[in-house]
Amino acid sequence: MTARRWARFPCTSKPRSCEATRARRGPMNAETLELPIRDTRIAELSVKQVLPTPAWFLAARGDELPRGAPLARAVNGVPVVLYRDSTGRVAALEDRCPHKNVALSLGRVRGDTLQCWYHGWRFNRIGVVVDVPCHSPTEKIPACAVRAFPAVERDEWIWVTLGADGAPAEPPSYPRDDAYGWFELQNVIHAPVDLILENGLDCSHTGFAHEGLFRSAPRDDIRARIEETATGVRVETLDEHSAGAKDVRSVLGRRQQIRHVDEVILPHTLRVDYWIGDHAHVVTILVATPEDEFRTRVYTRMGVRYGWLTPLVTRYVRWVTQKVVAQDIAILNSQGERIRRYGRREFRNVTADLPAAWMQRAFRGFLDGRYPSGPLRTREITYKL
Numbered sequence: 001m002t003a004r005r006w007a008r009f010p011c012t013s014k015p016r017s018c019e020a021t022r023a024r025r026g027p028m029n030a031e032t033l034e035l036p037i038r039d040t041r042i043a044e045l046s047v048k049q050v051l052p053t054p055a056w057f058l059a060a061r062g063d064e065l066p067r068g069a070p071l072a073r074a075v076n077g078v079p080v081v082l083y084r085d086s087t088g089r090v091a092a093l094e095d096r097c098p099h100k101n102v103a104l105s106l107g108r109v110r111g112d113t114l115q116c117w118y119h120g121w122r123f124n125r126i127g128v129v130v131d132v133p134c135h136s137p138t139e140k141i142p143a144c145a146v147r148a149f150p151a152v153e154r155d156e157w158i159w160v161t162l163g164a165d166g167a168p169a170e171p172p173s174y175p176r177d178d179a180y181g182w183f184e185l186q187n188v189i190h191a192p193v194d195l196i197l198e199n200g201l202d203c204s205h206t207g208f209a210h211e212g213l214f215r216s217a218p219r220d221d222i223r224a225r226i227e228e229t230a231t232g233v234r235v236e237t238l239d240e241h242s243a244g245a246k247d248v249r250s251v252l253g254r255r256q257q258i259r260h261v262d263e264v265i266l267p268h269t270l271r272v273d274y275w276i277g278d279h280a281h282v283v284t285i286l287v288a289t290p291e292d293e294f295r296t297r298v299y300t301r302m303g304v305r306y307g308w309l310t311p312l313v314t315r316y317v318r319w320v321t322q323k324v325v326a327q328d329i330a331i332l333n334s335q336g337e338r339i340r341r342y343g344r345r346e347f348r349n350v351t352a353d354l355p356a357a358w359m360q361r362a363f364r365g366f367l368d369g370r371y372p373s374g375p376l377r378t379r380e381i382t383y384k385l
């Protein structure tokens with residue numbers, strides 16, 4: 001800020017010059033107070049978004065946001081505070097008070113408004129300041145606001161989009177079918193979104209990173225069909241059987257045919273389906289929300305259908321999944337740390353990495369606004385699994 005500007009707004013800082021100016025002009029009045037806080041540019045400022053796309057991002061589970069208490073989240077790199085108004089509807093505001101930049105999530109919910117902890121300014125659900133408790137008798141409420149974002153609660157998940165332009169009209173829907181047993185996990189992983197999606201799509205690590213738990217050591221040649229879709233990449237693993245070992249696929253599969261499809265839905269979602277025999281089905285929906293470039297919050301929703309054994313098998317799948325996810329987190333944290341330390345990625349892909357390579361190509365194209373472009377491709381590969 002220039003010296004000229006300080007002279008114009010004498011009471012925003014610099015106490016000595018402020019005193020001098022006050023002595024020249026006489027006592028402060030409402031006009032001099034209003035000038036600096038009428039500066040509304042703060043409402044337009046924002047931190048850099050991690051993924052340059054106007055998608056809907058998963059910000060929280062519905063049951064994480066009770067009435068009366070705000071919740072702080074970082075959504076695609078932007079600090080966001082969520083709260084419920086008096087009707088229970090979710091509001092999402094940028095988590096920075098326009099008065100002195102304290103996090104609004106430290107404050108409290110008052111009726112339909114959110115009140116900042118520091119000086120008690122209150123904001124409505126569209127971010128407009130509606131009350132400044134310490135004001136002079138003639139002072140108007142300053143014309144400033146905090147950014148408000150569209151927020152939708154759907155299927156027990158709260159979705160937020162940071163830029164209305166270009167985002168789909170509604171967030172995706174992942175309802176929980178009553179015929180299934182369901183559970184959810186939430187983890188913070190110190191790795192970028194695309195490496196987390198790649199991990200979910202990568203079968204060739206499962207016989208090692210999760211040996212004896214999820215899959216056993218590679219044994220048979222299997223085929224996989226990789227397809228580009230309008231929304232990402234789909235990989236169907238063909239010829240897959242349970243191996244008769246003690247891992248979860250063999251226990252549930254009991255030597256039956258397994259149909260296994262992984263699908264990345266850009267820019268942040270992975271869906272995994274295992275159909276076992278004619279009736280059993282395990283579905284995973286993983287949604288990754290970047291908090292910063294190397295920190296991602298991952299929401300996992302899993303459903304299990306296994307006939308009359310569904311409740312028991314759901315508990316078993318949950319137990320195994322928690323162990324498998326802990327192993328993946330350790331690996332992804334290590335991968336993220338090494339890439340950060342070396343400042344770059346240097347990957348050497350083999351045939352089994354082609355699903356991940358196709359996903360990476362689609363991911364980068366999507367972020368550049370170039371995917372899909374041209375005819376969608378398909379390819380079949382064979383590798384030992």
Ligand code: FES
Binds near residue numbers: 102116118119120121
């Ligand atoms: S910093 Fe929020 S009211 Fe002052």
Ligand SMILES: [Fe+2]
Binds near residue numbers: 199206
């Ligand atoms: Fe894994």
